[in-house]
Amino acid sequence: MIAHTQAHTQAPTQAQPKTDTPSYPLLLADIGGTNARFAIETAHGELQAVKVLPCAAYPSLEDALHSYLHDAASLAAGAHQLRHAGIAIANPIHGDQVRMTNHHWEFSISATRHQFGLERLDVVNDFTALALSLPHLQPHQYFQVGGHQALAGSAIGLLGAGTGLGVSGLIPAGERWLPLHSEGGHASFTPANAKEVAILEFAWREFPHVSAERLLSGPGLVLIYRALAELLQAAVAPLEAPDILQRGLQRECAICSEVLSTFCEMLGTMAANLAVTLGARAGIYIGGGIVPRLGDYLLQSGFRARFEDKGRFRDYLAAIPVYVITEAYPALIGLSALHRQQSADR
Template sequence: MRFPKLFADIGGTNARFALETSPGVLAAVKVLACADYPQLADAMHHYLQTSEARAAGADQVKNAGIAIANPIHGDWVQMTNHHWSFSIEATRQLFQLESLDVVNDFTALAMSLPLLGMQQLTQVGGRTAIPDSAIGLLGAGTGLGVSGLIPSADGWKPLHSEGGHVSFTPANRREIDILEFAWQEFDHVSAERLLSGPGLKLIYRALAASQQQIAEDIEAPDIVQRGLNQQCPICSDVLASFCDMLGTMAGNLAVTLGARGGIYIGGGIVPRLGDYILRSGFRQRFEQKGRFTQYLSEIPVFVITEPYPAFIGLSALLQQAPSALAA
C-alpha cells in the first residue's frame, strides 16, 4: 500500500481522521462530531476536502482503514450507538479506493498496545507485566469496548469481542439498587448500560432516586466535572461507583483471559479522570476476587493517555496479513 493512507476512528460521538504519510507518521489529524453529518461518507468527504488534509496529499489516497465502534460481519455496517450505516464496498467505490479495511475500534486499539511506551500510559497498581502473556483491554466512552491480545508464533492476535454487552454484576448494596433502577428501563442491563457516557447519566439518576432527590438534566461531561470538583455530592458518588464498577469489570476480564500481560483502559472517560482513578476504589475492586486476590494484585493496569492510539493500531493491522483483519 502506498502513502498517504486514510485512517478513521469512528465512535458513537466523534469521528477522528488522519493521514498516514509514512510508516507511523500521522498528519492532518481532525476530530468531527458525528451528529454534524448524515452519514460516514459525508464526514469522510468533508475531512478529505479540508486544507490540512489536502496539503498532506488527500487527493492521492488509495488505501484506507476504518476502526469503528461496532461488530463487523460482512459488507453492511449498522452502528450500535449511532444512526450511521454503510456498505464497505460501496464506500470503497465512492471514494475510488483500491482497498478499504474496516475493523472494530477496539480491535485496532488492541493492536496499538505493544507499540505504546510508558510515556503514553499511566500505571494503576500491580507489578510488571509478564512477557508473552495475554493482554486485556476495555474502555468506556459512548459505549463500553472490550478486546485483548493473545500471543502466538505469528505475533499478536486481537480478539474481536463484544464483551461490553455481558450482564452487569453488582458487588454491593448500592450497586444492587442501581441495577434495580436500571431494570425499570431495560430488560437486560449490560455492563455498557452503566460503564459508558449514557451510563454515567443512568447512575446519576439512580443515585438521586435512592437519596430521594430530584435529578438535574445534565450530561455526562458535566457529571464528571462536578464530581471531580466536588461541586455535587451525587456526582461525586457517581464517579466513585463508576470506578468501583469498572474495577470489577477489569478484574473479570483479567481472570477470564489470564491477562498477566496487563489490563489496558482506553475510551474517552477514564483518561479524563486524571489521577482520580488512582485515588478511587478501582484498584481495590479490581483485586477483590477472593482466592484470586493475590493473582490479581500482581497484574498491572494501564490507562492509555496517548490521544490517538487507534491510528497506531490501524497502521499495525494494515501492515499485517489479511487474516489479521478478519472479524
C-alpha cells in the same frame, strides 16, 4: 472481524515490527458513537491532518469523509493521492453492510471504497484496532494503576468506556498477537454490593437486560446519577455525562462525586473479570473517552481495591498491572500497524 473489499479475508494479526512496504499516503479513521477521528499517515508513524468531527453534524459516514478529504490540511497531506484506507468503527463487522449500534450511520464497505476511488478499504471493530496498538505504545502514552510487571507471554486485556463499553484483548501466538473480536461490553452487569444491586434494580425498570455497557459508559454515568438521586431521595437537576464528570472531578456536586466513585469501583470489577477470564497476566489496558479524563481521581478511587477484591484470587489480581491509555489516537496507531502487517504478508 476485519472486512476487506478484496477477494480474500484473513484473521487480523499483529507482529513485532518488521520490514514491509505499505502504501502511503494512508487514510485512517476511528469512528465512535460521538466523534469521528481522521488522519493521513504519510510515512511510518507520521500522522498528518488529524481532525475530529462530531458524528451528529453529518448525515452519513460518506458526508464526513467528503468533508475531511476536502479540508485544506488533508489536501496538503496528500488526500488526492489516497488509494488505501483503514476504518475502525464502534460496531461488529459482519460482511459488507455496516450499521452502527450507537449511532445512525450505515454504509456498504464496497460502495464506500468505490465512491472514494480506493484500491483497498479495510474495516475493523474499533477495539480490535485499539488492541492492535498496544504492543506499539510507549511509556509516555499510558500510566500504570497498581500491580507489578507484565508477565511476558501472557494475554492482554483491553476495555474502554465512552459512548459505549468496548472490550477486546490480545492473545500471544509466537511472534504475533491475535486480537479478540469481543462484544464483552454487552455481558450482563455484575453488582458487587448492596448499592450496586439497588442501581441495577433501578436500571431494570427501564431495560429488561442491563449490560455492563448500560452503566460503564457516558449514558451510564447519567443512569447512575439518576439511580443514586432516587436512592438518596435527593431532588437533582437533569445533567448530561460531561457535566456529571466535570462536577464530580471538581467536587461541586456530592451526588456527581458519588457517581464517579461508584463508576470507578464498577470498572474495577469489570476489569478484574476480564483479567481472570482471559488470564491477562500481561496487563489490562483501559482506553475510551472517560477514564483517561479521570487522571489522578482514578488513582485515589476504589478502582484498584475493587480490582483485587476476588477472594481466593486476590494475590493473582494484585500482581496484574493496569494501564490507562493517554495517547489521543491509539486506534489510528492500531490501524497503521494492521496495514503494515497485511502489506508484509502479501
